Structures are given as structure tokens and as C-alpha cells.
Amino acid sequence: MAKLIFLGTAASIPSKDRDNTSFLFLHRKEMFLIDCPGAIHQKLLKAGINFKDIKNIVITHQHPDHFYGIIGLIHAQGYLSKKLAIFSNQTTILLLKELIRKVGLNRYPFPRLTFHDVFKRKFFYSSSSLKLVAVRNKHIRNSFGVKFIFDGKTLLYSSDTALSKTILKEAKEAQYLIHDCTASSSYFKEYPQLYKMHTDAKTLASILKNIPLKKIIPIHFLLLKKGELRKIKKELTPLGKKIYFPSDFSILTLS
Ligand SMILES: [Zn+2]
Ligand SMILES: [Zn+2]
Numbered sequence: 001m002a003k004l005i006f007l008g009t010a011a012s013i014p015s016k017d018r019d020n021t022s023f024l025f026l027h028r029k030e031m032f033l034i035d036c037p038g039a040i041h042q043k044l045l046k047a048g049i050n051f052k053d054i055k056n057i058v059i060t061h062q063h064p065d066h067f068y069g070i071i072g073l074i075h076a077q078g079y080l081s082k083k084l085a086i087f088s089n090q091t092t093i094l095l096l097k098e099l100i101r102k103v104g105l106n107r108y109p110f111p112r113l114t115f116h117d118v119f120k121r122k123f124f125y126s127s128s129s130l131k132l133v134a135v136r137n138k139h140i141r142n143s144f145g146v147k148f149i150f151d152g153k154t155l156l157y158s159s160d161t162a163l164s165k166t167i168l169k170e171a172k173e174a175q176y177l178i179h180d181c182t183a184s185s186s187y188f189k190e191y192p193q194l195y196k197m198h199t200d201a202k203t204l205a206s207i208l209k210n211i212p213l214k215k216i217i218p219i220h221f222l223l224l225k226k227g228e229l230r231k232i233k234k235e236l237t238p239l240g241k242k243i244y245f246p247s248d249f250s251i252l253t254l255s
Contacts, residue, residue: 002027002150002254004178004217006246007043011182011198011222012065018248020065021220023157023178024049027150030130033057034146034157040069041076047249052081056125058118058132059088060159061143062095071099077111084111087118087125087132089142118144135170137161139197147174155254160220163199163207172211176254179204181218184231201235209238217244217252 003026008019020037024047033040033054044051051073059067070086077084086096093115100106100113118124118134119142125132133147138161145158147170155176158167162180171177185202188194201218208216216239223229236243244252 002148002153002155004252004254005047005049006219006248006250006252007040007047008037009219009221009246009248009250011220012063013222013224015221015223018221018223019043021160022066022069025148025155027130027148030127031056032125032132035060035066035159036070036073037065037067038069038072040073043248051076055081055083056085057087058146059086059092059096060145060157061089061140062092063140063160066160067092067096070096071103071105074100074105074108074111074113075103078105078108079110081111083114085114085116087116089119089134089144090117091142093117135166137167138164145170153254160198162195162197163203168207168211171208171213175214176217177208177213177215178217178219179208180220181232181236182220183222184228184235186231187222187225187228201232205236205238213242215244215252215254216242217246219246 005024007022010018022035022037025032036057041051123131124134131149134144135147137143137145137158148155154174156170156174157178160180180199181201181204182198185200188200
């Protein structure tokens with residue numbers, strides 16, 4: 001049994017009730033923080049998680065809404081946590097190393113930071129009960145999603161992405177999918193540049209309708225227009241009970 005705690009569900013621009021997308025994946029004694037926007041420390045407190053217990057972070061790409069909280073978290077963990085492993089692509093790793101050096105956090109003895117290139121091996125993390133795989137998506141250079149393999153089940157978090165052949169192939173083999181659902185189809189029509197990097201609710205519903213997933217979790221909502229959330233939900237109705245619509249601090253058990 002694994003558990004997801006959603007810490008944020010909005011796109012790059014948060015709304016009053018939703019912050020930038022990030023979540024915790026918990027399985028037995030293992031815990032991963034997936035993407036790390038701002039005020040993460042306080043969000044963890046609200047979720048009842050000790051920030052010192054965050055030892056593994058995955059950053060899916062180098063857009064600020066997915067990593068800008070990590071400096072604050074490392075600062076808070078200074079002297080209090082022993083180790084922090086950061087899993088990402090080379091571009092993000094270099095960027096983070098530079099940021100850490102520029103703000104002087106490299107002079108702290110703790111937490112001892114290790115950086116892991118997710119594309120270097122088949123499983124970028126592997127234990128007896130959990131394996132993590134990076135899956136290339138359709139967003140920006142070297143961006144990726146994460147496949148979690150546990151208890152004979154698979155959860156795919158495709159991160160920010162348009163629907164691609166690779167993502168669809170992986171989704172067909174998974175039981176659970178957390179997928180980009182940035183806005184409604186009418187919003188995408190107004191801002192067509194979004195098509196290249198993100199997914200609209202209508203396309204998501206029509207393409208995933210015939211895939212035998214147990215749960216589909218839309219995320220990364222851009223709610224700049226009045227009524228946008230309602231529009232998104234309406235466009236997702238063809239997916240019926242398979243949809244789990246998360247709020248910030250929602251908890252979902254994957255059994
Ligand atoms: Zn994003
Ligand atoms: Zn992005």
C-alpha cells in the first residue's frame with residue numbers, strides 16, 4: 001500500500017487555495033518528495049510530516065515552479081538533517097549546485113547533499129520494495145516523469161507534459177496516473193502555445209477514456225479565469241469514477 005499526500009496542485013501561477021504542484025509518495029518506510037516549490041517547510045508541517053525526514057527529492061525539470069523551494073528546505077535542514085539525495089536531470093543538477101554555492105549553503109556541513117542523474121541507470125532508485133524510473137515526457141529539454149513500481153503496481157507521474165506516445169505507452173501499463181491537466185480546452189484555444197508543453201482536460205479525457213487505469217489524477221491547474229476549475233471538471237466527466245480530483249493536502253491511498 002502506498003500513500004500520496006498532495007502538497008500543491010496548481011500550475012506555475014498558484015491560486016488562493018492551490019499552490020504549485022508537488023506531492024509526497026510514501027511506501028512502507030520510504031518517502032519521496034516530488035518537486036519542491038516554495039514554502040515547502042510549512043506545507044510539510046501542515047501535512048504532519050517532519051521536514052527533517054525528507055531525505056529524497058525528485059525534481060522533474062528546471063522550471064522554477066518545480067524547484068524554487070529547495071534552497072529554503074536545505075537551509076532549514078542545515079545542521080538538523082544528515083543526508084539529502086536529489087534526483088534530477090543534469091541541467092537541473094548543475095543549476096541547483098550553482099544556486100547552492102551562490103547562497104553559501106555548500107559551506108554547511110549538513111545535510112550532506114548527493115546528486116543523482118535519473119537518466120544514468122534504468123532504476124534511478126531501487127530498494128527491495130520500491131523502484132523508480134525516469135520516463136521522458138513532452139515538455140522541455142530533459143524533462144521527465146516518474147514511474148513508481150511497488151507491490152506489483154505502477155504509478156506514473158508524467159509531470160508537466162503534453163500527451164506523447166511514450167507517456168501513453170507507459171500509462172497503458174500502469175494502474176495509477178497523475179497527469180498534467182493545466183486548463184480547459186477553451187483556455188488552450190485562447191493560448192495555443194500551451195499545446196506544445198501541457199495537456200488540456202478535454203484531450204486528457206478523450207485519450208485516456210479507453211485506457212484501463214484504476215485511477216487518473218489530474219494536476220497542475222492554471223486557474224486564472226473565473227469558472228476554469230468547473231470547466232476542467234466538466235471536461236473530465238467522461239472518465240467517470242476513475243478520476244480522483246486532488247486539492248492541496250488531499251491524501252490518497254493506492255491499494
Ligand atoms: Zn509546472
Ligand atoms: Zn514546467
